[in-house]
Amino acid sequence: MSDLERRxxxxxxxxxxxxxxxxxHFSLGxxxxxxxxxxxxxGSFEQCVRIAPEMxxxxxxxxxxxxxxxxxxxxxxxxxKGYEVAAGKGDRMPQxxxxxxxxxxGREPPKLAAEVEQKAEELxxxxxxxxxxxxxxxxxxxxxxxxxxxxxxxxxxxxxETWKDWxxxxxxVINELRLDxxxxxxxxxxxxxxxxxxxxxEMMASGTGG
Numbered sequence: 001m002s003d004l005e006r007r008x009x010x011x012x013x014x015x016x017x018x019x020x021x022x023x024x025h026f027s028l029g030x031x032x033x034x035x036x037x038x039x040x041x042x043g044s045f046e047q048c049v050r051i052a053p054e055m056x057x058x059x060x061x062x063x064x065x066x067x068x069x070x071x072x073x074x075x076x077x078x079x080x081k082g083y084e085v086a087a088g089k090g091d092r093m094p095q096x097x098x099x100x101x102x103x104x105x106g107r108e109p110p111k112l113a114a115e116v117e118q119k120a121e122e123l124x125x126x127x128x129x130x131x132x133x134x135x136x137x138x139x140x141x142x143x144x145x146x147x148x149x150x151x152x153x154x155x156x157x158x159x160x161e162t163w164k165d166w167x168x169x170x171x172x173v174i175n176e177l178r179l180d181x182x183x184x185x186x187x188x189x190x191x192x193x194x195x196x197x198x199x200x201x202e203m204m205a206s207g208t209g210g
Contacts, residue, residue, distance in 0.1 A: 007031050007196075014172065015044070022052040022134075023169065027196050029061060038068035049078075054135040056086035056094040057199070063101050072105045080110045087112050089135055131159035133199050138162065150200055158198055166197050 001009075011028035018024060029044030045062030049055060059082020066075035079098050086095035099109040129140045138159030144151035145163060154163065173179065173193045179186040195201045 004031065004035055008035060010173075010176065010193075013176065014169075015047075017172075019047075020051055021169070022048045022055065022058075023165065023197055025051070026055070026058055029058075029065065030196070033061065033065055033068075036068075038065045041065035042069055042071070046078075049082075052134060052136075054085060054089065055133075056082055056089060056091045056098075056135050057133075058082075059085060060094045060097050060101065063098065067101065067105060075105065076102070076107055079107075083109050084112065085135070089130060091130075091135060129159060131162045132157040133162050134159070136161070150195070153200060154198065162198070166194060169197055170194060 008028070008031045011024060011031055014021065014024040015028050025044045025048040029041045029048060032038070032041035032044060042062055042065035045058050045065060048058040049062060052058065059078055063075040063079035063082060066072070066078060079102050083095060083098045083102070086092075086098060102109050128137045130136070131138050136159070138161040141155050141158070141160045141163060144155040170190065170193065173190060174181070177186075177189065179190055181187050181190060
């Protein structure tokens with residue numbers, strides 16, 4: 001069994017054990033996409049946005065998976081909804097990515113209602129901390145959770161609420177995989193799950209870590 005297949009099996013168990021865990025569905029969808037299992041990825045991302053309708057990144061990846069599965073018509077509604085959600089939160093990167101996906105199938109991004117633009121402006125003006133992973137307003141961590149660039153990035157982009165959710169999820173990872181964090185290999189496995197859960201590698205690579 002390959003590493004990707006193992007990760008898929010782990011995320012499938014997590015999503016099955018906790019069907020309302022949007023990040024388990026999100027991580028499973030990501031793994032399915034990496035394995036070119038587009039139809040299954042779309043299903044996981046649909047579950048994710050059902051639970052967390054403000055997670056604009058999930059709409060983007062759901063639409064991408066639908067297009068890859070050959071469901072371009074079905075993708076349009078998902079992408080248009082995600083475009084409005086992203087715009088309303090001022091979440092520019094997913095908004096622009098969704099626009100490109102729509103254009104790739106010959107569709108224009110939807111025209112935004114005035115109230116959507118106003119909502120985004122009010123959120124920006126309020127100074128409210130918005131978690132980059134969930135798209136939800138929350139509180140910033142008091143300090144980086146650990147030293148180094150990843151810890152600094154988490155402090156700047158991940159809410160305290162999402163970090164708390166990861167601590168609970170991380171405990172499940174430790175118990176399910178029987179990890180001993182005093183062993184380097186097990187510690188790296190734990191760290192990889194953390195980065196995937198929080199989207200650290202993906203978003204730092206795409207430029208949101210700057």
